[in-house]
Amino acid sequence: MDPVHSTRTVLCPADNAVMPRCAVHFYFHNPDQQAGFMEFDILRNTFIQTLRTSLPLALATRMQMTAFTYGGLTASIVDDPPLPPISKHTDDTRTVRRMIDADFAPSTQPPVIFGIPIQCNPLVGDPLVTLDVVYMADGVGIGLTFSHAVTDMGGVARFCVEWSRVARSHYTKSATEHKPCVLNNDRSWFWPCICAEPSPPTPPFVTHLEALATATDTCTHADSSNHSNELFESADTDSNAEPRAARSPIYRMSISAHGVAHIGSVRDAVCPGVSIPNLISAALWQCISVSSPHPTTYFAASLTARTHPTYADYWGNTSTMKYMHHETHQVCRMPCAELARVIQQNVASFTPAEFAYIINQYTSESYLQKLQRFVENDKAPRVMVSNMSRLPVYETDFGFGRPAKVCCPLDVPHGMAAFFPRSRSGGIDIYLRVSDLVVQNVVNHELLKDHITVIVYE
Numbered sequence: 001m002d003p004v005h006s007t008r009t010v011l012c013p014a015d016n017a018v019m020p021r022c023a024v025h026f027y028f029h030n031p032d033q034q035a036g037f038m039e040f041d042i043l044r045n046t047f048i049q050t051l052r053t054s055l056p057l058a059l060a061t062r063m064q065m066t067a068f069t070y071g072g073l074t075a076s077i078v079d080d081p082p083l084p085p086i087s088k089h090t091d092d093t094r095t096v097r098r099m100i101d102a103d104f105a106p107s108t109q110p111p112v113i114f115g116i117p118i119q120c121n122p123l124v125g126d127p128l129v130t131l132d133v134v135y136m137a138d139g140v141g142i143g144l145t146f147s148h149a150v151t152d153m154g155g156v157a158r159f160c161v162e163w164s165r166v167a168r169s170h171y172t173k174s175a176t177e178h179k180p181c182v183l184n185n186d187r188s189w190f191w192p193c194i195c196a197e198p199s200p201p202t203p204p205f206v207t208h209l210e211a212l213a214t215a216t217d218t219c220t221h222a223d224s225s226n227h228s229n230e231l232f233e234s235a236d237t238d239s240n241a242e243p244r245a246a247r248s249p250i251y252r253m254s255i256s257a258h259g260v261a262h263i264g265s266v267r268d269a270v271c272p273g274v275s276i277p278n279l280i281s282a283a284l285w286q287c288i289s290v291s292s293p294h295p296t297t298y299f300a301a302s303l304t305a306r307t308h309p310t311y312a313d314y315w316g317n318t319s320t321m322k323y324m325h326h327e328t329h330q331v332c333r334m335p336c337a338e339l340a341r342v343i344q345q346n347v348a349s350f351t352p353a354e355f356a357y358i359i360n361q362y363t364s365e366s367y368l369q370k371l372q373r374f375v376e377n378d379k380a381p382r383v384m385v386s387n388m389s390r391l392p393v394y395e396t397d398f399g400f401g402r403p404a405k406v407c408c409p410l411d412v413p414h415g416m417a418a419f420f421p422r423s424r425s426g427g428i429d430i431y432l433r434v435s436d437l438v439v440q441n442v443v444n445h446e447l448l449k450d451h452i453t454v455i456v457y458e
Contacts, residue, residue: 009057009128010187011065011149012072012317018375018384018413019148022156024393025113025407026142027104028400029096036171038140038398040088040133046167047131048083050180054162055315057185058129058150059084070191084127087112089134096139096404103254104405105455110134113143114409139404148317151185153408154306155315157391158183164396171399185316194305197353247378248414250433252457253442255280257426259451266447271337274344277387277419277428282340283448284417285383287441288434289331292381298325299343302386303350311352320358321384322350328381336447375413382415389419389428409457431457 030037051058067074091110099108106114113132128150132143146156165178255263260276267279281299289297300321305311311318324346331339393406408420410431417432439454 009060009149009185010070010072010074010191010316018321018371018416019386019410021145021411022148022151022153023143023145023409024153024156024160025109025405025409026144026160026393026396026403027096027099027109027139027405027407028142028398029100029139029404030400031097031138033138034400037400038133039171040135042167042170043133043142043398044086044088044131046170047086047163050159050163050166051084051129053180054159054183055129055146055150055155055185058146060128070187084129084131086131087133089132091134091136094134094136094141096136096141100404103453103455104407106457109407110136110141113141151183151315152304152317152319153386153388153391154304154318155183155185157388157393158315160396161392164398168397168399183315184313187316190311190314190316190318193310194352194356197351197356248433248435249456250410250412250431250458251439252455253430253432253439254422254453254455255428255430255448255451257423260427262451263447267337267340270335271340271344274337274340277385277389278343278347279336279340279447280419280428280430281343281383281385281387281417282336283445284385284430284432284442285331285339285343286334286336287445288381288383288415288438289328290441291435291437292328294381295328296325296381297328297331298323298382299346300324300382300384301343301347301350302384303347303355305352305355308352319386320355322346322354322358378414384413384416385419386416387419389421391421393421394424 028038065074089110089112091112094108094110099105102108112134126147128147130143130145134141134143144156144160146159151159162180162183166180168174169176169178263279264276267274267276271279281301285297285299300323302319303322305318306314324342326342334342388408394402396403396406402424405423406421408418408429408431410418412418412431412433414433417430420429420431421427422429443449443452443454
């Protein structure tokens with residue numbers, strides 16, 4: 001497969017509803033005050049160089065919607081784009097040492113990075129990528145945000161590794177400059193290939209759509225109007241409109257490498273063959289179900305077509321949610337290991353044909369309407385897991401060592417759990433928007449209670 005540089009991108013309404021941006025924060029420690037530590041000009045110039053080669057579409061700042069094809073709104077670059085926003089900041093009031101001591105609580109992080117805008121809608125003038133670099137007394141913070149239209153978190157992680165290799169060859173004055181690779185995100189190639197997959201014998205989308213409809217129809221929701229046309233509208237709202245109810249906060253639930261190893265030993269004893277994230281996901285599903293008054297609870301796994309060899313080198317968005325649902329009392333009473341096997345089977349049976357069948361419905365107005373209602377519904381008893389715990393983000397080394405911390409500041413919807421690598425030595429950080437009652441269930445769950453720490457992360 002020869003990657004193609006495309007002047008078009010596809011803004012998928014379904015993806016935008018769940019997660020409009022892919023953001024990552026890196027913190028690099030410089031306790032010895034090393035001279036020339038991550039000097040800004042090299043960071044900026046190599047960032048642009050890597051973008052132009054690896055993801056040139058991200059340089060676009062003016063887009064024009066052209067057609068509803070390739071599973072979404074096809075947008076083209078209107079003119080030769082200027083450089084994306086790249087900003088340098090200084091914050092002498094923050095230190096990486098203090099952040100390490102506080103386990104990178106939000107209050108210790110530089111506001112200029114932690115407060116990166118959520119919106120990434122190029123149709124209203126938002127750039128497809130932004131970069132903020134902040135210099136502190138003992139280190140450097142990097143805040144990087146891509147629109148979900150350009151790539152997914154897997155692509156972001158791969159891009160950051162490529163960028164760091166290019167920069168490292170400059171910082172270390174290597175005789176051989178690293179040449180960044182092209183990351184194919186041309187959906188006009190991906191879409192015909194994925195849609196050429198044969199239809200699955202039992203189409204999953206019937207159950208998938210039924211789960212969405214049932215979740216929104218049976219749970220109290222103040223506004224059931226059609227939101228499908230709002231997914232790419234401006235963020236400006238009517239000043240006379242009634243404010244929406246406050247959402248539950250995002251919590252970061254952290255499990256150390258030692259804790260993950262212990263959970264792994266439990267897994268080996270009670271459900272060998274099940275992944276550790278799926279066992280943890282089963283525990284989260286139980287914690288949410290125990291607090292639910294509704295007769296049915298829902299689970300969704302974010303699965304990627306990139307695991308199939310044909311699409312392994314495609315770095316556009318290749319993920320979609322696969323839903324299932326069970327009676328609440330069954331989820332609560334079922335042994336965690338048995339529930340984990342149910343999840344594992346659901347994930348293991350996922351095929352490119354199923355992926356194609358689901359994403360072909362992304363153009364359905366009925367689907368978009370139900371999905372938007374589902375995402376906005378804080379009453380829906382659900383957990384939606386996006387497992388990014390194996391992303392190579394700690395391989396991002398600009399020549400001064402690996403980062404002290406990599407954070408994933410996602411603005412996730414209610415019930416979504418984003419699994420992310422915790423540290424260089426292992427572990428998992430789970431970013432989850434739920435009620436405080438669910439959090440209490442989590443910290444008291446038999447599998448998790450001795451291994452998990454929780455902080456509010458927004």
